[in-house]
Every structure is written in structure tokens, then in C-alpha cells.
Amino acid sequence: MLGGVADPYLDILIYPLLLFILPVNTPAAVVVLFGFLGGLGVDIFYNSPGVHASALVLTAFLRKLVLNALEPRTGYAVDESPLRVRPSNYWYYSYTAVLLFIHILVYNLVSFFSLAHVLDILIKTVLTFVVSMLLIGLHAVLWRTIKL
Amino acid sequence: MINLFRFLLRNSSFFLFIVFEIIALYLVVNYNQSQRKTFLDASSNITATILEKNDQLHDYFNLQEINRNLNQENAFLLEKIISQSALTSTADKPSFKFYNAKVISNQIDGRYNRYVINQGRGAHVKPGMGILSGTFPAGIIYQATENYASVISLLNINLNISARIKNKGYFGLMRWRPPNPQQSVLFDVPAYADVLPGDTVVTSGHSHVFPAQMPLGIVSSVVTPKGSNSHEIAVNLFVNLGRLEYVQVIENVHRTELDSLKRNDER
Numbered sequence: 001m002l003g004g005v006a007d008p009y010l011d012i013l014i015y016p017l018l019l020f021i022l023p024v025n026t027p028a029a030v031v032v033l034f035g036f037l038g039g040l041g042v043d044i045f046y047n048s049p050g051v052h053a054s055a056l057v058l059t060a061f062l063r064k065l066v067l068n069a070l071e072p073r074t075g076y077a078v079d080e081s082p083l084r085v086r087p088s089n090y091w092y093y094s095y096t097a098v099l100l101f102i103h104i105l106v107y108n109l110v111s112f113f114s115l116a117h118v119l120d121i122l123i124k125t126v127l128t129f130v131v132s133m134l135l136i137g138l139h140a141v142l143w144r145t146i147k148l
Numbered sequence: 149m150i151n152l153f154r155f156l157l158r159n160s161s162f163f164l165f166i167v168f169e170i171i172a173l174y175l176v177v178n179y180n181q182s183q184r185k186t187f188l189d190a191s192s193n194i195t196a197t198i199l200e201k202n203d204q205l206h207d208y209f210n211l212q213e214i215n216r217n218l219n220q221e222n223a224f225l226l227e228k229i230i231s232q233s234a235l236t237s238t239a240d241k242p243s244f245k246f247y248n249a250k251v252i253s254n255q256i257d258g259r260y261n262r263y264v265i266n267q268g269r270g271a272h273v274k275p276g277m278g279i280l281s282g283t284f285p286a287g288i289i290y291q292a293t294e295n296y297a298s299v300i301s302l303l304n305i306n307l308n309i310s311a312r313i314k315n316k317g318y319f320g321l322m323r324w325r326p327p328n329p330q331q332s333v334l335f336d337v338p339a340y341a342d343v344l345p346g347d348t349v350v351t352s353g354h355s356h357v358f359p360a361q362m363p364l365g366i367v368s369s370v371v372t373p374k375g376s377n378s379h380e381i382a383v384n385l386f387v388n389l390g391r392l393e394y395v396q397v398i399e400n401v402h403r404t405e406l407d408s409l410k411r412n413d414e415r
Contacts, residue, residue, distance in 0.1 A: 028161030036168040043175075050175025051183075057172055061165035110176055113183040 010127040014135050015042055015052075016103050019060050020096050021083060024076040028064040035060025048111075055107035059099055066098050089140045096136050104128045219248045219394045226283065226396060230359050244359055247271055247397040249279075252296075256329045256390050261301040263287070267397060268295045278357040278398040284387035285309065285351060285358050286395060297397075303329050303389055311364055311383075312352040313343055319352045322364060322383060329389055332365065334381040339372050341379065349383050356406045358398065 018038050019031060039053030046052065067076075072085065085091050108121045108128070156163060177187040207214075223246035230244050249265040267273045269292045279287040279299050287299040288307060300307045303324045311334055312319040320336035334349060347367040353360025365383040372379050400406075 029164050032161050032164040032168060036164075036172070039172065049179040050172040050177075051180065054169055054172035054176060057165055057168040061161060064161065110173075110183070113176070113186045 009124060010131060011104075011107075011124075012135065013100075013104060013107065013128060013132045014139075016056065016059055016100055017096075017136060017139065019056070019063055020099065020136070021081060022063075024067060024080045024082060024085070025078060028061070031060045031063055032057060051110050052107065054110050055103050058106050059103040062102060063099060066095060070095055083140060083143055089137070089144060092140055093137060096140075097133060100133055100136065101125070101129050104132065215394060216248070219396075222282070223248050223396050226280070243400055243402045245272075245399040245401055246280075247273060247399070249273070249297075249395050249397050251392045251395060254301075254389070254392055256301070256303050257327075259305050259326050261303040261389075262290065263299050263301055263392065265297050265299060265395060265397070266295070268292045268297050270294050272399065273297045273397050274399075276357065276403065277400075280358075280362070280396045280398050281387050281389075281392055281394075283362060284385075285362050285364060286387045286389060286392060288357055289397065301389060302332070302385065302387065309358075309364065310352040310354040311349050312360075313337070313341070313367070314348040314350045314361070314363075316341065316343065316347065318343065319354070320378070320381075322349065325382075330385055331368070332383050332385055334367075334383050335378065337379045337381055339377045339379060343367060343370050343379060343381055345369055349381075356400050356403050359400075 015038065019035055022031060022034070035056040035058075036053055039056035040049075042052040042056075043049050067082075070091065072091070076085065082095060083089075083092055085095075105121075105125045108125050112121050176183050178184060227244065227246050247267055249267040249271075252264050252266050254263040255261045265273075265279070273289060273292050275289050275292055275297075277289045278285060279289065285302065287301045287304075289297050290300045291298040302309070303326075305324055305326065308321040308323050310319065311322040318337045318341040320334045322332050322334045325331065325333045337343060345367050349364045349367060351358040351360055351362040351364060363386055365385040367381055368384045369382045370379050371382070
């Protein structure tokens, strides 16, 4: 299961990967546009218009800021995939972890839409983040070993 | 203009983000049941608060109008009560009429206090009519011009009000004793009368200015001066003349008739 509003304890959200693996120098406006369209696409299948889209648009907008903050001293190469920025996966893990956590937190905020459930929101965010992050890490490991 | 375009273009991702986020949240609150409910609850809370504040402000600015209406209503109700109950001095016929007025200048610190109301002959207000504040007598009209009338205050040592001890029947004349604006003295009640502090003093109706049984005050002390065969009864007034604002002018429609009878008696 990729996500959804039905599960009370945990969603598995790996679709933000769409934005994470875009080339580093993709124009920020294009990333935001992809975020909106991608989020809407997910929303169509989960019958939750705007919930995923609003979270993914914010994540897409923040991607540029996170990339700037995590830029290596040598800078990024042109058209570099984030998966290739460093020889090992640790840079990629920290980059995806920041964005994924923000995405899941915002998704849960919009999904619950009430701060009365703040404890539920936090628990669900942490559980969802742990499981989704494992899968996104697994993807990176597979990509590096079998060169997808 | 070019600078504006440059600015928009340089921050295109930010503006796109704002636009898409607004669209997405619009979708969220319009097409998802639970979020829609939360949103509507919150927004109607906010609008209800604003509307309520607006209403309070409106009320505040309308206070004068409301007061005027209440005053008219009071006059109407008083007329009804007095004409229906046994309060009328001429037992059978309803004989009192009421007009609204507002006190426009007032005085309580002299010995011959008067005040002015904003109704005069143009509104059927004539000398000799009584003034009520609520149901409490507050004075008698002395002079009337076209639009204003001068009233002898209850706090004027020349004004005698014919009064009676409620439920005991003894009557006397009530006159102010300066300087306390909350206290008058009831004279001429016979010394054998068993008047006690706490008894209520009401109008007697004998003067044909006020109906009978209009409350005046409460007996606070009873003194019998040496060598006198009548009490001097201190009365705490109900009416607060220092705060007089909206009043009713009370007209006894049989006044002239009654007065002419009295004149005939004296002849």
C-alpha cells in the first residue's frame, strides 16, 4: 500500500521519490509544478482531492532550500542525480529524510486538519516516516547495486 | 513593469508554490468531508464573532433610540396599569395620560431646585402636571413654553406632596428637608398613628396631580417634637433625582373639573 487516509496508524508514502530523484539543477518552478501534478495524481486514486497535493507542493518548494543547505563544498555537477552526489548513500539519506519527514508531517496535518489531534498526528508521522524511509533507503541500495 | 516581470520570474517557484498550495487547500476544504466540516466550523465561528461584535457596536450607537422606545413603551404600560387597577383616585374612570420627556438640565444642590424637560405646550404639557421617573413621582410642572417646561423638583422646599402611609391610611404632606437629596420629611401625621420605620410612603391622590398609591419612599425614622401632636417622619426617597434622565409627564384629564368643584366648595 502506497498511502491513503483509511489506515489509522501508518501510511506508507514513497511517491515523494518522484521529486527526490529529479536532477539537482531542475528549475525550482518545474519541481513545484511536478509536485502539484504528482500530488493531484495520487489524490485522484485515494479520493482525497488536494490532501496529498498540498503536502507535495510544499515539499517540492522546500527541495531547493534543502539542496542549497546540503550542497557539498565542491558543488553539484550539471544534471547530477541526487543519488549520485556522493559515492556512498549517506548524503542521499539525509537529503531524503529531511524532505520526507516534512512531507509526512504536512500530509498528516492536512489530513487530520485539526490541532486537537496533535498527539495522533505526531505518532502517525513518526511511524509513517520510519517505514517509508526504510523503503526509500532500500530503493537507493538497490539502485546502487543493480544500477537501475 | 519589466522589473516586476523580472521579480516574478526570479521568484517563480515561490509564486507557483503559493498558487498551487492555495488551489490544493481549496480542493481540500471543498471536496473532503471531514476537512470541510472543520473548515466551516472554524470560519463560521470567526464570522459569528465578528457579527456579534458588530451587533454590540450597533447596539451601543442605538442606545439613545432604544431608550426612547423603552420610554414610550413605559408610558404606554403605565397608562394601562394605572387605568386598569384601582390606583386611580377617581375610582371609576381611567383619568391619566402620559407623555414622554427627557430632562435636559437638572439641579439638586439648592433649596429651590428646578429642572427643565424637553416637552412643552406643543406636546400638551401644561403647568400643574406631575412628573414620574419610572413609577416614582419626581416633581410638578411649574411653567411651560412651546417646547420646554420647567419643573419644580421633589427637592424643592416649596413643594408639598400629599402622601399616605401605605396600608395604614394616615396621610400628611411630604416636603424636602435640605441638604440630603435622598430624604424628605412627612409632616402632619397625627402623633397617635403607629408609624414604624420600614413602612412605605405612597401618594394619597388627594391633590389630583398624581394617581393614588404611587410609591414615594420608605420611612427611616419617626420623631414626635415636644409639644406637637403630629409626627415628623423622615422618608428615604425611591427616586434618584441626581440621575434623572427619561421621565413621564402625567396628566389628570379631570383636573380642571375637580379643581372647579373645589373652588365651588370654598365659595
